[in-house]
Amino acid sequence: MKGLIxxxxxxxxxxxxxMPFFVTNYIVSFAIQIFMxxxxxxxxxxxxxxxxxxxxxxxxxxxxxxxxxxxxISKAGWHWFPASLTGSVTAAALALIIGYPCLRLKGPYFxxxxxxxxxxxxxxxxxxETFTGGGNGISLPPIASIQPVxxxxxxxxxxxxxFTYLIITSRFGLRLLSIREDELAAxxxxxxxxxxxxxxxxxxxTFPGIVGGFFAWYSSHIEPIGTFxxxxxxxxxxxCLFGGKGTVLGPVLGATLxxxxxxxxxxxxxxxxxxxxGALIVxxxxxxxxxxLGVLQQRYRLPRxx
Amino acid sequence: xxxxxxxxxxxxxxxxxxxxxxxxxxxxxxxxxxxxVGASISVTGTYAKLGxxxxxxxxxxxxxxxxxxxxxxxxxxxxxxDDRSETTTAIKLYEKLxxxxxxxxxxxxYSSPITNAASTVSEKYKKIMVASLAATTSIWERxxxxxxxxxxxxxxxxxxxxxxxxxxxxxxxxxxxxxxxxSKAAASGTIDLAKKKAMKVVMHDAYPKGTTDFSGLLIRxxxxxxxxxxxxxxxxxAVATTRQMKELDVNPKMFGVTVGGDVPDFGKQxxxxxxxxYGSTQWSDDVKYPGAREFTExxxxxxxxxxxxxxxxxxxxxxxxxxxxRRAKSLDSDKIREQLLKLKITTAFGDYQVDERGFxxxxxxxxxxxxxxxxxxxxxxxxxxxxxxxxxxxxxxxK
Amino acid sequence: MPIEITGGMLLQGVVSGLLAGGLYAMVALGxxxxxxxxxxxxxxxxxxxxxxxxxxxxxxxxxxxxxxxxLLISFPLLFVVGVILQRxxxxxxxxxxxxxxxxxxxxxxxxIANMAMVAWTADYRSVEFLTGSFLLxxxxxxxxxxxxxxxxxxxxxxxxxxxxxxxxxxxxRATSQHRELAQVCGINVRRIDLITFGLAAGLAxxxxxxxxxxxxxxPEMGQIYVxxxxxxxxxxxxxxxxxxxxxxxxxxxxxxxxxLYLSAQLSEVIAYILLVLILLVRPxxxxxxxx
Numbered sequence: 001m002k003g004l005i006x007x008x009x010x011x012x013x014x015x016x017x018x019m020p021f022f023v024t025n026y027i028v029s030f031a032i033q034i035f036m037x038x039x040x041x042x043x044x045x046x047x048x049x050x051x052x053x054x055x056x057x058x059x060x061x062x063x064x065x066x067x068x069x070x071x072x073i074s075k076a077g078w079h080w081f082p083a084s085l086t087g088s089v090t091a092a093a094l095a096l097i098i099g100y101p102c103l104r105l106k107g108p109y110f111x112x113x114x115x116x117x118x119x120x121x122x123x124x125x126x127x128x129e130t131f132t133g134g135g136n137g138i139s140l141p142p143i144a145s146i147q148p149v150x151x152x153x154x155x156x157x158x159x160x161x162x163f164t165y166l167i168i169t170s171r172f173g174l175r176l177l178s179i180r181e182d183e184l185a186a187x188x189x190x191x192x193x194x195x196x197x198x199x200x201x202x203x204x205x206t207f208p209g210i211v212g213g214f215f216a217w218y219s220s221h222i223e224p225i226g227t228f229x230x231x232x233x234x235x236x237x238x239x240c241l242f243g244g245k246g247t248v249l250g251p252v253l254g255a256t257l258x259x260x261x262x263x264x265x266x267x268x269x270x271x272x273x274x275x276x277x278g279a280l281i282v283x284x285x286x287x288x289x290x291x292x293l294g295v296l297q298q299r300y301r302l303p304r305x306x
Numbered sequence: 307x308x309x310x311x312x313x314x315x316x317x318x319x320x321x322x323x324x325x326x327x328x329x330x331x332x333x334x335x336x337x338x339x340x341x342x343v344g345a346s347i348s349v350t351g352t353y354a355k356l357g358x359x360x361x362x363x364x365x366x367x368x369x370x371x372x373x374x375x376x377x378x379x380x381x382x383x384x385x386x387x388d389d390r391s392e393t394t395t396a397i398k399l400y401e402k403l404x405x406x407x408x409x410x411x412x413x414x415x416y417s418s419p420i421t422n423a424a425s426t427v428s429e430k431y432k433k434i435m436v437a438s439l440a441a442t443t444s445i446w447e448r449x450x451x452x453x454x455x456x457x458x459x460x461x462x463x464x465x466x467x468x469x470x471x472x473x474x475x476x477x478x479x480x481x482x483x484x485x486x487x488x489s490k491a492a493a494s495g496t497i498d499l500a501k502k503k504a505m506k507v508v509m510h511d512a513y514p515k516g517t518t519d520f521s522g523l524l525i526r527x528x529x530x531x532x533x534x535x536x537x538x539x540x541x542x543x544a545v546a547t548t549r550q551m552k553e554l555d556v557n558p559k560m561f562g563v564t565v566g567g568d569v570p571d572f573g574k575q576x577x578x579x580x581x582x583x584y585g586s587t588q589w590s591d592d593v594k595y596p597g598a599r600e601f602t603e604x605x606x607x608x609x610x611x612x613x614x615x616x617x618x619x620x621x622x623x624x625x626x627x628x629x630x631x632r633r634a635k636s637l638d639s640d641k642i643r644e645q646l647l648k649l650k651i652t653t654a655f656g657d658y659q660v661d662e663r664g665f666x667x668x669x670x671x672x673x674x675x676x677x678x679x680x681x682x683x684x685x686x687x688x689x690x691x692x693x694x695x696x697x698x699x700x701x702x703x704x705k
Numbered sequence: 706m707p708i709e710i711t712g713g714m715l716l717q718g719v720v721s722g723l724l725a726g727g728l729y730a731m732v733a734l735g736x737x738x739x740x741x742x743x744x745x746x747x748x749x750x751x752x753x754x755x756x757x758x759x760x761x762x763x764x765x766x767x768x769x770x771x772x773x774x775x776l777l778i779s780f781p782l783l784f785v786v787g788v789i790l791q792r793x794x795x796x797x798x799x800x801x802x803x804x805x806x807x808x809x810x811x812x813x814x815x816x817i818a819n820m821a822m823v824a825w826t827a828d829y830r831s832v833e834f835l836t837g838s839f840l841l842x843x844x845x846x847x848x849x850x851x852x853x854x855x856x857x858x859x860x861x862x863x864x865x866x867x868x869x870x871x872x873x874x875x876x877x878r879a880t881s882q883h884r885e886l887a888q889v890c891g892i893n894v895r896r897i898d899l900i901t902f903g904l905a906a907g908l909a910x911x912x913x914x915x916x917x918x919x920x921x922x923x924p925e926m927g928q929i930y931v932x933x934x935x936x937x938x939x940x941x942x943x944x945x946x947x948x949x950x951x952x953x954x955x956x957x958x959x960x961x962x963x964x965l966y967l968s969a970q971l972s973e974v975i976a977y978i979l980l981v982l983i984l985l986v987r988p989x990x991x992x993x994x995x996x
Contacts, residue, residue, distance in 0.1 A: 026405050054804045101985045108746055108803040109984055112935045119932060120977040126485060126514055127971060137393070139422065139448065142430045219397055220430075221423040225515065226394035234811060237804070275819070281812040285805050286797055354827040518920045521721045522964025522972070529714050542829040542921050549831075553838045553847035554717075575831050701837065 016154060020147045028150050032218065034259045035153035039211045040232070041239040041251035042160035047204035048237070049245035050173065051197055052180035053103065054111045057118035059232040061091040061205040064121060065212030066227050070138040071131055073217065081152065084213025091209025092202050094121070099201040103194065115230075122228040137223025140216065149218050153211065157252075160207050164248045168305050176200055177246070234281075241284050244293025249306055253292060340383035341376075341637070343368075344403030345413045346396045346424065349388035352516065355541050355569065356616050357416040360439055361386055362609055363620025364413060366601075367628070369608075377628055378635070385409055393423040400427040410637050413624060416616070417540075418442040418460070418488035425453050434639050434646070438623030439616060442491045446665040452639060454646050455666040456623040456658060460488050460564070461495025463586045464536050466673030466685035467562040468496065470694055472503035476533035476559060480509040482523050482547075483538030483564075492564045493538040500534075508532050517543065520550045528556045541566035545575055552579055552701050559697035560584060562673075570612035573676055580676045582698040589615035589655055590672045590683045592691060597654035622655025713843035718965040719958065720844055726957020727854040730950045731861045732912035732930055733937035735905030737949040740938060741881035742901045743799045745806040749790075749814035750909050750934055751927025756817065757783050757910025758917040758926060759825060765832050772834050772918050773856060779914045780907045787906025788899050799898060800884065814927075821924040829921040853915035860911055861950060864904070868946060877901055878946075932973075939980050 020028050040062065047055050065087030072083040102113045125132045132138065143149070167173040178186040179193050187193050216222045235258075243254025258280075265276055288295065296302055345364065348357030368382040376382065385407055389396035396415055403409045404427065412428050414421050414437035421440035428435040434452045437445070441460040446453065471479070479500050483493035490512065497507050508530045511523055524547075527535060535558040537547050544566030551561070566572055567585020591602045601618055627642075630649055634641035650659045650668070657668035673685035675694050684694040732754060739747045757779040764770040764778065794813060798806040835852065838845040868874040880887040880897045888894050913927070920926070933956060941952030959979060963972035 029401075048804070052802075054802075054807065056807060098981075101981060105984055108740070108744070109939070111746065111803050111807060112939070113981060113984060116932065116935065116977045116980055120974050123514070123971070123973045127974070129485075137419070137423070139426065142426050219394070220426040221393065221397065223393055223419065223423070226392055230811075234808070237808065241804075241808075275816075278812050278816050281808055282794075285808045285812075289805065350822060350827040352827075355829070518926075519725070519964075522718070522961065525714050525717050525721070525965060529711060542923075545829070545831065546921060549836060550847075552836050553845065553849070554721075555838055555840060555845040571828075575829075575833065577833055579833075579836055702840070 013158075017151075020150050025146065028146055030259075030263060032146065032150050032153050033263075034256055035150075035157040036211055036215065037236065037239055037255035037259055038157040038252050039153070039160050039207050040236040041243070041255045042157070042164055043204045043207040044236050045164065045204075045240045045245055045247075045251045046160075046167070047200050049240060049247075049250075050167070050176040050180060051200055052107075053197065053201075054107065055114045055201075055204070056111045056233060056237075057114035057116070058204070058208060058236065059228055059230070060114075060118045060121045061095065061208040062212040062215070062232065063118075063125070063224075063228040064091045064094050065209030066216040066222050067125055067132055067138070067212075068209070069213030070140060070216040070222055073140055074138055075131075080213070080217040084152075084210050084217065087213035088206040088209035091205045091212070095202050095205035096198070099198050103197045103201060118228055118230065118233070122224050125228075126224045133223075137221055137226075138216075140220045142220050143217060146218065149214055152214050156207060156210050156214070161248060161252060163203065164251075165305070168248055172196070172199075180246070238281055238284060241289065241291050242280070244291030244295075244297070247291075247293045247297070247304075247306060250291050250293040340381040341378075341411060342383050342385050342407065342409040343411045343413055344385045344387075344400070344407060344409030346387045346389040346399035346403070346415050346420075348391040348416045348420070349386075350390050352542065353391040353417050353420075353540065355571065356439075356565070356614070357391070359613050359616035360416045360620040362605065362613065363438070363617040363622075364624055366605060366608060366617070367621045367624035370604075371624075371628055377631055378637070382628075384413075389415060389420060391417075391420070393420050396420045396424045397427055400424045404428070404431050404433060411627070411631075413620075413627065414438045414440060418445060418491070419486050421445060422487055425450060428452060432639050434627075434642050436623045436627045436646075438620045440488075442488050443665065444487070444491065446663045450664070452643060454626075454660060454664040456626060456655070456669070457588050457619050457666060458669045458671045459495070459666065460491035461498070462671055463492045463564045464496040464562055465499055465671060466586065467534070467536065467560060467584050468499040468503060468505070470673070470685060470696075471500075471534045471560055472505065474559075474696060476505065478506050478508050478530075478532040479534040479536065480527050480530060480532040480558075481507065481536045481538065482509075482511050482513065482520075482527075484517075484540060484543055485512040485514050489538035489540070489564065493536070496536050496538070505534075513543070518546055520547050521554060524550055524554045524556050528554060532558055534558055534560045534562075537561075537563045539563050539566055541569055541572070545572060548576055548579060548583060555701055557698070557700040561698060562586065567676070568674060568681060569614040570681075573679055573681070578704070581678070581704070582676065582695055584673060584675050584684075584694070585681065587615045587672050587674055588669070589618045590674055590681070590689070592683055593656070593672065593689055595652055595654050595656050601654040618655045622653040622658070625653045625655075626651060626658050714965065717844050718961045720846065721850070722958040722961020723954055724847070724850040724854045724957070725961065726954040727857040727861075728912055728915055728953075729930075729933050729937055729956050730953025731857040731864075731915075732909055733934040733941075733953050734861060734864060734946060734949045735908035735912075736931075736934040737938050737941070737946060738877070738881070738901050738905045738908075741946075742877060742884075743795070743806075743898055744801075744803075745795060745798060746803055746810065747795075747905070748807060748810040748931055749817065750905070751929070751931040752814045752817040752821075753783055753787065753906045753909035753927070754913035754916065754930050755821060755922075755924060755927040756786065757913030758922045759821065759913075760910065761914040761917045762830050762832055762922050765834065766830075772832050772914060773852065776856065776860075776911055776914050779910045783910025784903040784907040786910075787903040790906070791899050791902035795902060796895070796898060814931075818924050818927075825924070827924060829923045831921050832917045834918055847919075849918045853918055856915055857912070860908070864908065865946070865950075867904075873897075873900060877904075933976075936976055936980050939983055 044058050068087040068090040069083040072078040175191045239254035239258050240251045244250030347361045364384050368384050372381045387399045412433050412435050414435050415424050416439045418440045421437045422445050425435050429450045436454045441457050443459050481493045483489040544563040562584035564586055567583055568587035573580045630642050630645040633645045659668035661667055674681045675684045683689055683691045736750045739745050760779040761772045761775040764775045765772055798809050835849045838847045876892045876897055880894050936956050937952040941948030960972045963975045
């Protein structure tokens with residue numbers, strides 16, 4: 001059984017790897033979007049799915065990575081790949097500075113603090129104009145081919161999924177889950193909740209940082225209002241919830257399905273799209289808080305580690 | 307048999323004739339396939355008011371061209387999406403227009419920041435973008451080949467106000483601006499102009515887009531008591547700033563706004579509070595350009611409301627584009643580009659000529675002032691309807 | 706640009722800030738009530754405010770009604786809207802994990818804002834009823850702000866009277882202190898939830914009506930008030946309703962001073978740093994609160 005699954009996985013990966021040579025630019029760019037959402041939803045999963053701490057401003061890390069990379073590319077002439085990786089460093093640094101004090105807060109207060117974080121990073125970015133171009137944003141040279149971005153994004157998405165799998169099958173992961181279930185009891189059992197939460201938070205911030213960098217390069221232009229929207233946070237949360245939070249493939253499933261849905265509906269019905277998306281939010285929240293995989297796990301006794 | 311071969315010949319002629327006719331009909335039907343022109347416009351969001359006029363201008367231009375037989379024998383059809391005043395949305399929409407909807411031509415969106423971003427897409431696909439409503443110099447300093455400017459640059463928006471102020475011996479000026487591309491350029495251009503006239507800039511500060519409370523800035527300005535105040539703004543901030551100036555009793559001798567002061571709603575919303583405010587505009591309805599009067603009449607007929615310069619600007623840009631296409635006799639980007647670079651023309655909107663960067667060099671600005679509920683052109687002298695009401699009386703002395 | 710701040714300017718900044726703060730206090734009180742009683746973070750609070758503002762605008766534009774008089778309409782109107790929202794949607798996430806209530810109220814806010822956009826377009830409107838100021842020496846007391854402040858004060862006072870003296874008000878406070886015990890005491894908490902949400906919506910709507918006299922009215926106008934209300938709740942302490950009042954004033958003051966001394970752009974940052982600091986030092990809020 002395991003061998004079969006492994007073979008299927010390898011087949012899928014091979015197909016994805018060869019795809020850009022056979023399909024149109026439009027599909028490749030669509031795939032880039034899906035990879036990005038997988039990485040984002042998966043990252044949110046790492047902190048909120050596992051520990052239960054709702055990060056409501058996660059897009060702040062995405063934006064931080066985007067700006068770091070953009071500044072390095074435009075002002076220091078770096079190549080986009082290392083610039084984006086550096087984006088993950090700044091994002092992680094931000095997570096450290098904010099996480100250390102804020103992870104001590106209880107549920108709702110943590111969510112509020114994270115929401116505020118997003119607004120504040122945006123305000124700071126606007127203020128320090130000399131670096132960030134303020135309201136003008138930063139313009140990067142238009143890219144010649146999107147295929148490298150495809151592989152880069154795909155790589156990060158894969159990395160997120162792998163990391164999630166590694167965590168969920170490890171003791172670290174088990175301890176994180178125990179924090180989600182009952183933090184007080186976990187502490188009583190000797191789990192160093194403060195440190196573990198911080199690790200998970202840092203990890204969950206690095207991937208959006210890289211993805212943000214790739215995104216900046218891909219869009220050739222970023223500016224504060226478009227790079228820190230609350231809607232991005234909400235979207236990654238919904239994708240993760242829809243697929244099943246706290247699972248490995250949940251974010252992948254959620255991101256893929258919802259991206260396809262968005263693309264099909266947004267293109268045709270701009271207004272209805274918002275309404276339908278909204279209805280989806282409500283449905284997930286009220287009827288399916290465990291997500292697709294969550295429900296399947298219960299009904300068919302699927303392993304915890306998928 | 308002679309009879310039947312003749313019949314066959316006749317049949318042959320009929321057939322050939324039929325074929326020829328059929329082909330002719332087919333050809334013209336194919337040629338009737340309209341030229342799709344794509345654009346994303348701010349129909350909602352903070353730029354909605356001004357984006358609306360832009361869209362009107364495009365639609366009017368298309369209608370006129372189509373009524374006269376179309377362009378290169380084909381009708382023009384605008385495909386317009388709403389970018390919600392957001393640059394990231396605009397980028398996505400232009401990608402969609404070019405790659406999915408396969409439009410043959412694109413025209414610019416409203417506002418400098420959005421044009422700045424969207425043009426990276428059009429340049430990537432080597433599609434000409436005539437940027438009808440972008441006025442910031444830096445957009446044309448990126449070395450793009452397929453981007454063309456039709457309106458006067460931001461830096462000279464307040465040229466009229468600075469000149470009038472210098473003529474009257476005013477010495478100090480304070481400038482605030484929205485922290486976005488165009489407004490910043492307008493502010494720094496104003497400051498340069500002021501310095502050239504030996505005026506002292508006592509304050510220069512920026513506020514984030516979407517600010518509604520200007521009291522901090524205004525309190526500081528009041529303490530400095532400048533002769534002239536300039537706001538590099540769009541519509542809503544212009545309204546809010548003016549109203550709050552009254553509330554905080556800030557009394558400069560001249561107060562001008564870059565965008566928004568020329569919009570009819572400015573006066574409607576503020577009523578008497580709008581009096582004496584100077585607004586800058588790319589066009590006013592008493593300019594003597596060919597077709598300007600007809601434009602005003604046709605607009606009122608088609609949309610039944612007042613408008614600001616954005617409508618004729620969009621209209622004029624579309625006309626310039628069409629003329630270049632006519633001269634190039636094709637939709638090929640490089641051929642059109644050649645024509646746009648050498649074209650010198652005056653439309654209902656004004657003069658058009660660009661330098662090698664595509665940067666506009668010929669078009670002139672106009673300064674207006676709100677007098678008794680109406681927008682009155684006060685500068686340049688050659689176009690002025692009336693003298694400016696100077697100085698602006700303090701709020702406490704107004705009724 | 707650093708310039709010297711004189712005593713007069715400082716006083717002006719303080720006064721303007723406090724006047725704004727009174728409004729924040731009233732709006733935040735509503736959000737504090739919802740959080741206290743139902744443990745729900747109402748992200749849609751801003752849209753409720755926006756609805757109140759539009760109500761006042763239309764009454765003014767169509768019937769010339771005095772905006773301050775329209776409070777008599779916008780309060781009950783928003784009360785009803787609040788009750789409906791609670792009955793249809795919010796009751797499901799009462800006492801639920803915060804993610805559910807955040808997402809649900811977020812959706813409500815988007816939905817209402819979109820409907821507003823479709824119905825009334827994104828055009829900025831204004832209620833040109835009162836402009837100008839009373840001049841007290843070097844200080845200009847903006848007329849609309851001053852009168853709005855007085856109304857906000859009055860309504861907040863009435864709200865407190867209600868909470869402290871009336872039977873329902875006491876029931877609300879009891880529920881927010883300990884939901885289960887309140888039930889044991891025979892309080893119908895479901896009914897209390899409805900009333901609380903309605904009351905909070907009414908306060909937000911009234912806030913919107915007052916805002917419409919001072920600033921522009923447009924579909925997204927409520928968003929910043931959500932963030933500000935969060936700050937106020939943290940400053941004052943959740944469940945500490947008088948605290949919310951002082952929290953509002955403090956926030957207004959901090960904002961006014963920050964935009965005077967520093968840049969307008971930084972005032973948000975300052976407020977947030979304040980928020981984080983307070984949450985760290987006293988997670989239950991600056992003044993007496995409860996966790």
